[in-house]
Amino acid sequence: MPNRVKPPAVNPFRFGRIVSGDAFTDREADLLVLERELRGGQNILLEAPRRYGKTSLILEVKRRLEAAGIAVAYLDCMLVPSRARLADRLASVYLDAFKGPAQRAEDWVVQHLKTFRIRPTLTIDDHGHAQLSFEAGSAGAPSLDALLEQLFEEPEIIGRASRKKRVVVILDEFQDLMELGAGLLRQLRAVIQHQQHVSYALLGSRQALLRKAVHERSAPLLKMARPYPLGPLPRAEFTAFLMARFKASGRPVPKEAVLALIDITGAHPNDTQEVAHFLWEVALLPLPSQELVSTAIDRVLDAEAAQMTVLWHDSAPAQRNLLVALVEWGGRNIYSEAYRRRANLGPATTVQRAVQTLIDRELVDLEPSGAYTIKERFFEEWIRRRIIRGEL
C-alpha cells in the first residue's frame, strides 16, 4: 500500500468577502425576521457599519426566499457608476432573477422589455450568462429618465403576475445611488411607493450618505422601509463557532485565546474572522494564549499595513495628533484644557476641526457615552504599536 499523504490543513477562517454555508454562523433570529418581513411585503433598511456581514446575511435570506418560490433580484449599487449603467444593470439583474427556468432570455426580453423606447441589446457570455445593455448613454436625458422609470416599474408587473404575487428586490449599498444625482432616489420613491407586489431590501453602511438618503426630514426615502440595524455577532455563539472550527481543522486553541480575541475585536464579524485566520497560522507555536493572540494581531497589522499607511498619510498633522491622543488618553473631555495640554493638541478650535474631519472621513465616532473612539480596531492597534510604541 502506498503511503497516504495527508492533505495540507486548510485555514477555516474567511474574511473580506461574502461567506456562506458552514462559514456563516448564527444570525438565525435576523434571518427569520428578514425573511418574514420581505415575504409579507415589508420594505427593509438593513443598516450596519462596513463589514458587519450585511451582504452575507441578505444572500442567505435570498436563498431561503427562492427556496420558497419567491424570485429575488440582487444589485450591488456600489458597482454602478452612472444612471445609464444603472439601467443596464437593473435590466440584467431582473432578467437573471425573473426569467422562468424554461424560458429563453430572448423570449423574456421580448415579453417584458419590448415597450422600451430604447431597445436593449442582449449578449450571452461564454458561461451562458445573459447581459442587457441599452446604450442609454447616447440617448438624451429625457429618454434615460423614462427608461429608468419603466425599469423601476418592472418588478411590480412581474410580482403581480407571479404565482406567489410577490418579488423581492435587494439594493446593496443603495446609498451610493445618491452620488448619481439628487433626483434619482426621488424618482425611485415616486414609483415604488405605489407598488403592492414588491418588497425592497435596502442595505447601507456609509453614514453620511445614509443620513441624506433616508434619515433627514427631506430625505428621498424617508420612512419607506423598516429600519433594521445589524449588530455584531453574539459573543457566545461566535466563540463556540470559532472554537469548533479551530478544533475541526486540527489546531485547537485554548478558550482564553478565543475570548481574548473577541474582546479585542468586539465580535465585529470581519475583524474577528481576520484575527482568527492569523491565529490559526500561529496556533502551533509554543506560546501562552495572550502572546498567541498578540502575534496574530501583529500579522493582521502587517497584512493591512498598506491600508493603514494610507489612512495615516491622508491625515493632516492635527488629525494625527488627535488620533494618537485618543489611543493614549482615551476619548473623553477632549476639549478640556487639561486634556489638550497633556496631549499637546493646541487650541480647542483646532481640535474641533480635526474631530469633524475625522468624523467625516468615518474614522472616528462619537459614542452615546460622549467619548470619541477610533472606529477601526486595527487602525487603533496600528497607531498603538507602530506609532506610539515604535514597534516595527
Ligand SMILES: Nc1ncnc2c1ncn2[C@@H]1O[C@H](COP(=O)(O)OP(=O)(O)OP(=O)(O)O)[C@@H](O)[C@H]1O
Ligand atoms: N454570519 C457570519 N458568520 C461568520 N462570519 C461572518 C458572518 N457575517 C460576516 N462575517 C465575516 O464578515 C466578513 C464580511 O462579510 P460581508 O461581506 O457579508 O459584510 P458586509 O457588511 O456586506 O461588508 P461590506 O461593508 O464590505 O459590504 C466575512 O468575510 C466574514 O469574515
Ligand SMILES: [Mg+2]
Ligand atoms: Mg456588502
